[in-house]
Amino acid sequence: MNRKTLMIVSAVALLIAAGWGVLALTGAAAAKPQTAPPPRPHLYQGATTAYGPGVPAISPRTNAPVAYTAADVAQYIKVNGFAGGPVVSGHHLVIEKILFITSKQASLLIQGESADRPDNTIVCYVQLRGPFIPGELDVPYGVSNPNATVLRVYEIFDAHTGNMLGWGGLP
């Protein structure tokens, strides 16, 4: 390799280095928006519902109001555990209750919280004992014990679709 070739190689290398520097600097700031977001009107013009579909969970067997069995629920829990988080290491999940009851009855079991279905609609209430780490709960910044454990929890499923409607802690 003669001197001229070396000079060219060095120049190209320096250009690459300069480009890298520029890109690295702009890349570091890439996450910060560069333009103001324009105001956006609401696109959805329909009515809101307190009874969203939930998220798919248990596969229904029939098209009946109660479309699966307690055994199906037990199998689902065995495979999927508690939606809110894992059992504390060294412990085992225990299914304490699987109840097909009205939404109103389920609400009474969860300290009056809504079960997300009309009062007389059948839902599937499942009570579990751990203890569990409910890590899926989005805790705000600065609270105490963000990784606290809870001994008893529940899950509620739509009895017809098998979709999960919610979960939470019990005293």
Added chain:
Amino acid sequence: MPKQVQRSVSDTAKTDTTTSPGSRISLAIALAVSFLAVSFLLYPHVAQAYSCNVCHGVVIWNGSQWGAQTEAEVVNLTCTPADCKPGTNYVPHVGNVLWVINANDSSCYPYDACWVEAGYHTLTNAQGTSTSNVYYWADVRPGNNNFHVHTKGNVQSGDLGNDAWLNIDEYGNTSTWEIDIIPATSGYSGTSTNNSMNPNQIQMGMELTGTGGESANTSYFTYNIWYETNNNSWHYQENAGSTHNDSPIESGWYQKPASNGSNYGGSFYTSCPC
């Protein structure tokens, strides 16, 4: 023998310019720069290493109020299922959230805070084989482990890039809170009853737990509003509050709230190029 080697090197120097001092320096520079260039080319493809037991990129406003609202842009939140499989001591996930909080309340065990929250986050199944983005709201009411999460439905492709209106406000002084989540293709509502909390803080932004496989495009929170106590009148946020950001989340004000509310409470952004 040493003399012979010395002569050999000297002879070579006369015929090959790469071994002259100047040439060696040039070669070294070329090699070093090439190494840097290769490193740069590889850099974007290497995920950041991070450890988030619970990380936040949020803005915080302190002060009594009866609720808040924002328009949070819906972006795709990624949580690679294999990386986000619920672990033995935490649940990897990422979300964009609005919280209305009663901070420092010992009647709310175990968090010493009660709150109502609404937003969307990732949910990975127990097998670590699938992850979905889900709209939800939740409350932590006064009492013992009195927390409840309501999964309303999956984020739809038509929602991405549009806003979801998130609203949390109390019906007067009734211990009953209305929650609204209205993205582009659907509208969900909820009611938090028997909730006697007296909120003294608002937070909004990103929460992330995990050690890898997560990412989120930039989302803007605009039209930021708080509700005044007692008469439920609303105001645009007129100050920047305080912010908190844990890496790898990137968050902050793109446009701080104007003191006269003229920019609709400013524009706060979150992202995670994790």
